Amino acid sequence: MNPKPTVAVLFGGRSSEHGVSCVTAGGVLGAIDRDTYDVVAIGITRDGRWTLASTDAADWRIVDGAMPVVADEGPTVLPPVRVGSTEWRLDDGTAVTPLGAIDVVFPVLHGPYGEDGTIQGALELIDARFVGSGVLASAVGMDKQFMKAAFVDAGLPVAPGIVLRPGEPVAPRMPELEKLGLPVFVKPARAGSSMGISKVTSWDELEAAVADAAKHDPKVLVEAGIVGREIETAVLATGQEVRTSPQGEIVTKGDHAFYDFEAKYLDEGNVELLCPTALDPGVAATVADFARRAFLAVGAEGLARVDCFVGSDGYVTVNEINTMPGFTTTSMYPRMWAVAGIAYPALVEALIQEALNRPLGLR
Template sequence: MSEQPAPSTSAADACAEAPRRTRVALLFGGRSGEHAISAATAAGVLRAIDRDKYDVVPVGITRDGRWVVAADDPERWQIVDGRLPEVTGDDAGEVVLSLTAGERTLRVLEPGAVPTVLGEVDVVFPLLHGPFGEDGTVQGLLELADVRYVGAGVLASAVGMDKHFMKLVLEGQGIPVGPYTVIAARDWATRREECVAAVASLGLPVFVKPARAGSSLGITRVDDLDDLPAAVAEAQRHDPKVIVEQGIEGREIECAVLGGRDGGPARASLPGEIVVDHSAHGFYDFEAKYLDESHVELRCPADLPDRVVAQVRSLAVRTFDAVGAEGLSRVDVFVTPDERVIVNEINTMPGFTPFSMYPRMWAASGVSYPALLDDLIQQALTRPTGLR
């Protein structure tokens, strides 16, 4: 009996049998003052993510809170010549996260049209900075929807966003932070003299900041108490609660932290340093960060003694663990002239463009930008939602 030829397999059959790529929804933009920085972060991720491994669905959030289908175009979302990108939602349908029969599906709703399906979502990468995104609000939404996501959970995100409670948590864990005072909106309106006295007790200069904002928005250096009311007013444009921190003489050092895999401990990068040309900028403000990089030098790795590097890395991981962070964080510290290390803050969703300090520090530590993205997504895929 002659041997029968094996049945042929069509290209369509081969495609049908091929495993589906992991679908990642990139969430960016948002309602905070850091809308444009979030978009720039998305540009970097869109450019670097492994398209052979991941199916990417960009979802932008407009300033008024609408979720829309966004352009899968890194050039559209990067900062160029001082132009800040913005999600407007023009010519794009609104996106909803549909939960039916255990499915986690993105659907596009357009007026007068049948809803179209973007596909089942395996993991969300919330590239959101500031309130209404980095502060636990979106994380809570995703937990309710039972959708896995990259980065810190609800509590860690909320604590990391609020500089007041962040410092309380760090102090409770014995982590050194600088002297500060908090000005609540009600206290500033009814007990202003007491607030001014508390600020005066810190000594000058001080830095007046919105308690829940990032990217150096609303921050003022105050060298004269007569300038305090204007500085508080500027901070309150971003947040009714204001934190005032004692100025600390020291080098501005940052350290990137990456969550552990398979139950392992968190990992710290080599530290980096921000060197600001103080003839152009009084401190590392929004303009220096994003619009006038010629007067800022980012050194990776920082030129520090080995013992100080070890101390910075250790404190970065301790800070990450203290707030219960997951996935990624950037921890900012001061290194004083006598080599004390003081934690300034933790950012649970740091800037993530290829030129941002977080990926640059990991690159200096031997982890490329695409590998970093892959690590974070794989962490999220293996982490359950809910209590853990």
């Protein structure tokens, strides 16, 4: 009999979304069929060391509001040293020993140094199979400036915005910024999970909001606020087929001015996730079409979540694409597919199989 394929779940990382990645890893680890696959967990510490980690999903839960963290302990994991090898190794500081063959990597890193094409490039360098998008789609999907450019080139409507380069002062740009009108949203150009995002309702708040965003990324996007419902669509691509899920909607309550980090992960009681949500059939068709076009515009592979705003007049604006969306059992991406009849474990299985069957090298 052929041995079971080995799946390595790769998570953690150096970005401010380290904890979110760990929670996502817990969801994936809990969903992989251990009768079909052998599973290895590779955590990346906050300072960038790759280490062998627990494969128990329970070890990667949020506990009393605290995010899990990859501990700086255990042997270092070493990837193959040449193309064509699937043999990974362990270094405990005294000797290098075999870890074994890894057939496919499931990277669930969020933010810079992971979701932005960095990890994808490292894996492509050694011809390792992996779940999700490659270098270019991951990089474009992470950088909101170039993501918007790709969307506009594909004929998709986006919110007006102005990019502040690293270290660029706000004051000289104020005449342009004021043309955006209030409110505006200030965002790190290359971050996710709503990290560092502020809603600005007075220009006096802008400098502080830019400084806060710059803690997560020196390049900052100031974007015109769009009034509308926040609608999400999950995209799943297997082979040449690109499918879109029923739409989901996020409704925040309490003190949340928008769907911020706390609302996403720490205050579920004040967030309502509706799926399927009620949309005019024509609007729903437009949202689905835009989601598919956004996926193709950046050259995404495997999975993505596309977020849109729908105004009261039915006008649809594309907000962003996430090439490695939140993937816990309660995240919108798997919840939307569950409504379509694809359960969480089946979704994980589909993504692993897609990666195993994908051609290696340039494509």
